[in-house]
Amino acid sequence: MSLRSKILLILFVVVSLYAVLDYGIQRLVVFPSFITLERHEAKKDMERCVEALRREIHHLDTFANDWAxxxxxxxxxxxxxxxxxxxxxxxxxxxxxxxxxxxxxxxxxxxxxxxxxxxxxxxxxxxxxxxxxxxxxxxxxxxxxxxxxxxxxxxxxxxxxxxxxxxxxxxxxxxxxxxxxxxxxxxxxxxxxxALVEQTRVDFRFWPVKKGSISADEMDVLNHITADAPFLISELDNDLLQVYTTFPDIQGFPALLMRADISREISAKGGVAMRFAFVSIMVVGIIVLIVLLVLLQQTVVGPIAKLTGHATAIGKSDDLSARLSLKRRDEIGALAREFDCMVEQLSEARKKLLEQSYHSGMAEMASGVLHHMRNALSPMIGDIGALRQDLRTVPIEKLEMAQRALVEGNPDPERRKDLTQYLVLAIKNLVRLVREMKGKLDDIAGQAAQIEEILAVQDKFARAERPVEKLKLDELVRASTALLSDDFCGTISVKIDSSLAEMGPVTTHRISLLQVFANILQNAVESIRRAGSTCGEVHIRAKAEQVNGIDMIHIRIRDNGEGIEPGNLNQIFQRDLSKKQQGASGIGLHWCANTINAMKGQLYAESEGIGHGACLHLLIPRNP
Structure with missing residues (x-):
């Protein structure tokens, strides 16, 4: 146990013992007098209720006498x-x-x-x-x-x-x-x-005293009320007293069981007085404890807590660039300086290790990819060479000469028969050759698919660990619009709704999401150009949603371009499907969908058809 804890414990025990002793005296001597006074006043309140009921009967009797x-x-x-x-x-x-x-x-x-x-x-x-x-x-x-x-x-x-x-x-x-x-x-x-409650200002009620009209608890109360003890006082809780008595009928037998609910104001005030006295006694002890705690806090506890919080924050955030810089000349200051030095050395060691691991991993990955691609390309090159050799054996010129002789010339019957038999044999050879080439082309396609698979695996590993950072969506969208071609800026208007700024900071992959926005905007611009619109518009807005218990940002990018056929809403995200100019690869939206899926998000499109524009929906998690 530390010295500060021992001092605080000793002072706390002394003050507490004194407070407990004083509280015991007040509780055993002073407070019972408040309880006695409270019960006396409660009986008087019940007597007022009984007297009010008697006055009501008296007034009725006087009225009846006036008539009788x-x-x-x-x-x-x-x-x-x-x-x-x-x-x-x-x-x-x-x-x-x-x-x-x-x-x-x-x-x-x-x-x-x-x-x-x-x-x-x-x-x-x-x-x-x-x-x-x-x-x-x-x-x-x-x-x-x-x-x-x-x-x-x-x-x-x-x-x-x-x-x-x-x-x-x-x-x-x-x-x-x-x-x-x-x-x-x-x-x-x-x-x-x-009316009687308003007269007496006492909350009371009654029950007829007859079998079946009162509960077992009320019957037990009734059995405790006697001629010598006409009132029974029950403490319901710390806030309420219940006073019971009976009221007779015209023959003198108990007819009503009355109960008054009396607020325990007297005991409450007594409790307040006791607490005030107790608090006043504790104030001195608390002041002493506070003064000592402040001194210890400034000299020992505060610096150690700062050092502990700094170490804990580094462990949670993994940020080795943070420094404590605690300027003290005592042992705590020396400890802080040594800790900062240790963190600095750890940061440098980790940087070197990461760089070495990165280069080693990339080299090993590149070596493996090249090895697998070389294995796949070797048979492919052999098949392509065999195809070229087979194609050289085809007598193209002779076939053309025979064809011209039959079509343009007028050979004699014997010559025509020879030419026809030559073409028939040549065609059979060509059919055989085409079939052989088809099998070899199938082999080449399989080998190309294998290469594509190798590249896909490489792409997966290359995209497996993307750095994440906090960013603002409106700033990211504006940065993506700056990547559009200059010839689009005069005819296309990109309107960014204020809802993007209201989303606040989002933790995500900045570069990947920037490329997704730029690709989608580029597609929207080209769709507007194909529709022939001279005043194209792209509207971008966002809102927060809950999807399967996860906080998501739903971003809508709507254009007034040519639109999408309903049957192609899902196919536009497939590879090699493109409406761009000749030579386009058609992998833009396909790559965007894969990138958003890798972020644990979703990308889909909606459109009412050709001529009605389109809207692309991006759902990305607020925190990955």
Missing amino acids: AWDDTYRFVQDGNKDYIESNLAVETFTGNNLNIIYVCNVKGEVVWGEIRDLETGGTMQVWEFPASSLPETHPSLQHESVDSSIAGVFMTECGPMLVASRPIITTENKGPSRGSLIMGRFLNDNVVK
């Missing part, structure tokens, strides 16, 4: 007059007061008038717990013992919990005897809960 202690209601129970219904029991009474149920019952529980309405649809509905004709005498909302009796709270129905208030029907002066009960209620739905 009213002379008009008192008379309506007895006579059932329609004026009371039309004036007081319209649909607007339900919607305006957010009521779902209004029942007017006599002392026997018979429903003098009653409706249950769905406020969302406006239609009436049936609830099993509130029959339309009469309520049983044991119904909880009918158990009034005096004129001051009040039955209000949560009533569980098949449609969900309902806030219900029931009052005895008496006179406006609060005198009896009671003529029945007035029942009003509203469902405890999401809208009511949303």
Whole structure:
């Protein structure tokens, strides 16, 4: 372990021990007080939620009492007059007061008038717990013992919990005897809960306490809530407390399981305070560490890191021309100078080795090629000499004389017969000679193919290792246009799109790609000349594409020349196919296609036919 590491480790251990001790005291003594305060405030928030629900029930009870202690209601129970219904029991009474149920019952529980309405649809509905004709005498909302009796709270129905208030029907002066009960209620739905949440500013919800309506986890919570411990606080995570309690129904049994989600702001603030204290303690230790690290960085670590990075970069890039040039008078400076000297010697040795290997390889390759070509040329020269000897034996002059004698002269029959037999025999000899020459020519063709194969192998090895470099496509295309003949510049316009410059630098074989561009442009120019166009144009553009997961550059070179027949789109890249002037070899596009394929790219053409121009597509990899 280095001296710097030992010093840093010792300081780090001392500062860390002090920080851990201080943090432990804060965690075990200070922070629990924040937790206790947070739980206390959470219980108060839940109590506000319970109190808000009780206030909602109280307001409903007060409203029901205003209707029940009213002379008009008192008379309506007895006579059932329609004026009371039309004036007081319209649909607007339900919607305006957010009521779902209004029942007017006599002392026997018979429903003098009653409706249950769905406020969302406006239609009436049936609830099993509130029959339309009469309520049983044991119904909880009918158990009034005096004129001051009040039955209000949560009533569980098949449609969900309902806030219900029931009052005895008496006179406006609060005198009896009671003529029945007035029942009003509203469902405890999401809208009511949303209003209560806005009042209390506490996010809470509830579940009916009945079998099948709550999950096993909530049932476990319910079992832990007792009269001595009406609240259960659960820590959901570091950001949220869940406070549970129950709310009774009108008979005093648990009807609702309520849960309030309380943000743990108090403990969060306590944690912030603890972290601030912890950070303030650590600052001094960190400053000491930083000062020491800066000093070591300037004197030791930085120079060594620079030397290491330099050596690593040379190993990755294989660039032996890079030098560190670290001007120091200590041991690190001496090490850097010796390293630069070693790299210089290695660079010179490699140059000499490459030159020697190159010359040796070329000499050996040339010797092998010449040997194989000599072996192939020897029988070819012999066959050609034999053909020339055979051709000398053909009596061309005599055949011409016999032919003229038969055609132009008028020989006697005996002479004509002799001349005819001579020509017949000569023709047979010529046929035999032609057949023999055909076999020898086939042999010569095979030997020439062998020579071509030898040259192809040589060309393959000669093109196997091309140097690559980073270049800009737009500059390379402009350089290729400069290679066009001067007589084309006045009539042909080469337009280079800005998309080539947008492609950025491309790593490829510069010389080979330059020759490909020049060859394709030359072909485009000659195509425009053959079409007889006086305003020829060549458009060049490029775009980036993904081909089989490889980043490629797609270059399009389009001209308005004579075009290509659909059947020749693939054949134009074959050897010996050319539309140029007499004497052209027809290997330009063939060589271009082979060169692009060697670059792991693709070259193909498209055209709508003669008279519609052509477009050549080049796909080359961005990085080989």
